Amino acid sequence: MSRNLDRRRFLGRSAAATTGLAIGANLTLPAVHAVGSDAIRVGLVGCGGRGTGAAEQIMRAGKDVRLVALGDLFRERLESSFQALGRAGGENFAVTKERCFVGIDAYKQVIDSGVDAVLLATPPHFRPAHVEAAVAAGKHVFVEKPVGVDAPGTLRVREACRVAARKGLSVVSGLMLHYDESMQRTIEQVHGGAIGRIVALECNYNVGGLWVIHRQPGWSDMEWQLRNWYYFTWLSGDHIVEQHVHLLDLVAWAMKGEYPVRAVGSGGRQARTDRVYGNIYDHHAVRYEFAGGPRCYSSCRQQDGTANEISCFAFGTHGTADLLKRSIAGERPWQYETAAGKKVRNIWGGHQEEQIAFVESVRSGKPIDNGEYMCQSTLMAIMGRMATYTGQEVTWEQVTASKEDFTPTRYEFAPHAVAPVAVPGVTKLS
Numbered sequence: 001m002s003r004n005l006d007r008r009r010f011l012g013r014s015a016a017a018t019t020g021l022a023i024g025a026n027l028t029l030p031a032v033h034a035v036g037s038d039a040i041r042v043g044l045v046g047c048g049g050r051g052t053g054a055a056e057q058i059m060r061a062g063k064d065v066r067l068v069a070l071g072d073l074f075r076e077r078l079e080s081s082f083q084a085l086g087r088a089g090g091e092n093f094a095v096t097k098e099r100c101f102v103g104i105d106a107y108k109q110v111i112d113s114g115v116d117a118v119l120l121a122t123p124p125h126f127r128p129a130h131v132e133a134a135v136a137a138g139k140h141v142f143v144e145k146p147v148g149v150d151a152p153g154t155l156r157v158r159e160a161c162r163v164a165a166r167k168g169l170s171v172v173s174g175l176m177l178h179y180d181e182s183m184q185r186t187i188e189q190v191h192g193g194a195i196g197r198i199v200a201l202e203c204n205y206n207v208g209g210l211w212v213i214h215r216q217p218g219w220s221d222m223e224w225q226l227r228n229w230y231y232f233t234w235l236s237g238d239h240i241v242e243q244h245v246h247l248l249d250l251v252a253w254a255m256k257g258e259y260p261v262r263a264v265g266s267g268g269r270q271a272r273t274d275r276v277y278g279n280i281y282d283h284h285a286v287r288y289e290f291a292g293g294p295r296c297y298s299s300c301r302q303q304d305g306t307a308n309e310i311s312c313f314a315f316g317t318h319g320t321a322d323l324l325k326r327s328i329a330g331e332r333p334w335q336y337e338t339a340a341g342k343k344v345r346n347i348w349g350g351h352q353e354e355q356i357a358f359v360e361s362v363r364s365g366k367p368i369d370n371g372e373y374m375c376q377s378t379l380m381a382i383m384g385r386m387a388t389y390t391g392q393e394v395t396w397e398q399v400t401a402s403k404e405d406f407t408p409t410r411y412e413f414a415p416h417a418v419a420p421v422a423v424p425g426v427t428k429l430s
């Protein structure tokens with residue numbers, strides 16, 4: 001990130017904010033508790049919806065956990081997170097105003113603020129730089145999905161995770177279904193042969209539109225894109241990467257960690273035509289092929305007024321697993337709720353459990369390494385986007401060799417043209 005970073009110009013009209021936040025005088029600070037020397041000290045980078053949620057969950061993950069530092073690009077995002085976490089965290093909230101950092105370098109300041117572990121929850125574009133810096137500084141990391149928006153960035157994260165493993169640091173992934181007990185049991189059934197050999201899979205993440213941030217007077221191109229990050233491929237990776245990665249990861253998990261050898265797809269934007277929607281698509285349909293024949297039929301759509309479906313199936317020679325329903329039909333029918341005698345309250349469970357596991361790994365000195373699957377699953381999603389953007393067949397080798405790097409030449413609040421919307425048949429694989 002330091003490569004082309006013009007830090008002074010980046011912050012433009014709020015340059016003073018880079019120096020480790022003098023958080024606003026009008027901010028009411030909750031009571032601050034001393035941090036015991038045996039407490040696990042945690043910093044959060046990216047104080048939005050998910051980061052704030054993850055921080056709240058880690059504060060609930062043990063008595064000996066202290067949230068001590070916050071960092072965000074934007075002051076008001078940090079302030080609202082600070083308030084919410086202060087209310088929720090009780091004595092585990094130990095953030096002082098001296099450990100609140102605003103600006104593009106906030107991640108470095110959080111990492112250098114005496115923490116043991118960091119939660120990384122900015123838009124995914126920044127993940128490679130943030131994971132690298134945290135691991136280089138010897139911090140345990142919780143890494144939200146996806147871990148990159150392009151193959152070069154994702155491979156940097158994979159390398160950093162390998163370094164983390166050598167250093168004995170934990171890398172816990174935000175692909176939280178891996179920590180959901182009902183999903184673990186369901187996958188165990190599939191791996192144990194309950195549906196026989198998998199011959200096909202299907203996953204669908206078809207929902208309506210999401211939030212959007214309209215441009216305000218005085219915002220540069222770059223500032224608006226950073227605030228409205230979801231709609232720019234360089235920041236989010238497009239929704240097939242940003243959101244659908246959860247289900248693609250589940251497919252790969254069902255396949256015992258196998259990843260596809262090739263993909264073909266089609267996609268585009270029919271409802272998202274306004275420029276406020278940047279340059280991402282609103283639908284992608286991809287057929288992934290695994291070595292030996294199994295295929296995964298994958299669709300994701302974000303269009304208001306269309307049929308919603310979030311589902312994921314594995315079809316085997318002896319039965320079918322409806323993974324999100326945690327149930328199996330066929331020769332060996334099985335249902336988690338019946339087998340375990342308890343209800344599945346949330347199909348997206350695992351958020352609290354992943355933080356408990358993270359804390360426990362740091363406390364016990366038994367590091368967790370989720371690096372490989374979180375990177376491979378991100379690459380699988382990028383593979384799908386490469387297929388839909390170009391209209392070409394894409395092999396796994398082409399993905400891992402891809403030089404398509406979305407890093408802007410500069411991070412500065414200045415003009416930053418929006419890349420054209422990809423056109424299948426015209427946009428080239430790179």
Ligand SMILES: NC(=O)c1ccc[n+]([C@@H]2O[C@H](COP(=O)([O-])OP(=O)(O)OC[C@H]3O[C@@H](n4cnc5c(N)ncnc54)[C@H](O)[C@@H]3O)[C@@H](O)[C@H]2O)c1
Pocket residue numbers: 045046047048049050051071072073074077078103104106107121122123124126144145146174175176226242243
């Ligand atoms: N695992 C899950 O269930 C789940 C759910 C939601 C989001 N997420 C992931 O979490 C990440 C964040 O999503 P969100 O919904 O919280 O978005 P958000 O917009 O609510 O929060 C992102 C925050 O990061 C800040 N930010 C942007 N660039 C930054 C930078 N360079 N340095 C520091 N801060 C920066 C923003 O100002 C904002 O406060 C995404 O990768 C998303 O895919 C995961």
